[in-house]
Amino acid sequence: MKRSTKIKRKAKTPAELAAELVQAKGEAIGVPAAQLARGGYVEVDVPLRDGGRVVSLKTLSNRGATPVGRWKAAGLLSASQIAAIDHCEALWSQLGGKGLVMDFDRVGGAGQGNGWAEQEALDDLARFKGYIPAKYWTVFENVCRFDEPAGTAGSSLSTNARSAIDTARVVVMFVADIIAMRERLA
Numbered sequence: 001m002k003r004s005t006k007i008k009r010k011a012k013t014p015a016e017l018a019a020e021l022v023q024a025k026g027e028a029i030g031v032p033a034a035q036l037a038r039g040g041y042v043e044v045d046v047p048l049r050d051g052g053r054v055v056s057l058k059t060l061s062n063r064g065a066t067p068v069g070r071w072k073a074a075g076l077l078s079a080s081q082i083a084a085i086d087h088c089e090a091l092w093s094q095l096g097g098k099g100l101v102m103d104f105d106r107v108g109g110a111g112q113g114n115g116w117a118e119q120e121a122l123d124d125l126a127r128f129k130g131y132i133p134a135k136y137w138t139v140f141e142n143v144c145r146f147d148e149p150a151g152t153a154g155s156s157l158s159t160n161a162r163s164a165i166d167t168a169r170v171v172v173m174f175v176a177d178i179i180a181m182r183e184r185l186a
Helices: 014-029 033-038 067-073 079-094 115-131 134-144 150-154 161-183
Strands: 041-050 053-062
Touching (some): 014 053, 067 161, 134 161
């Protein structure tokens, strides 16, 4: 009886397949190899408006590009803190603000056209601000909404660069905990 000479291949895990996909996508869009090697990239869907319709485009997102992204990836934030930050980010997105594409159909300062949703988001955010001391809210908003570096945001509450980063992270965690507790998130 003859033995099979076929080479048996081991099936790749979902994580290995995802890493290969990110590598291929990164090379296709021109992400430097050294940056890809550091990791932290995930594939995401980005909704883009094309005339009157919304088109979804798959691209890479660097989870380490923002302080909150790095803290989430490193596991430094609890589930309730992530839920509170994500909830605030959703409210801020209803107000407009930073976007990937300029919308020339929108008049500056006029909102996104859904006044009721914008007003509800403003009301919710004003309620959250009422729970938190003003300096802490400013650091939270600057880090989570505007992606300000943690050292810059925390510098108003500390004396040196390293403690400014730690201070910003602790303030973000504290504010997220207060919002999660008061709003019963996660």
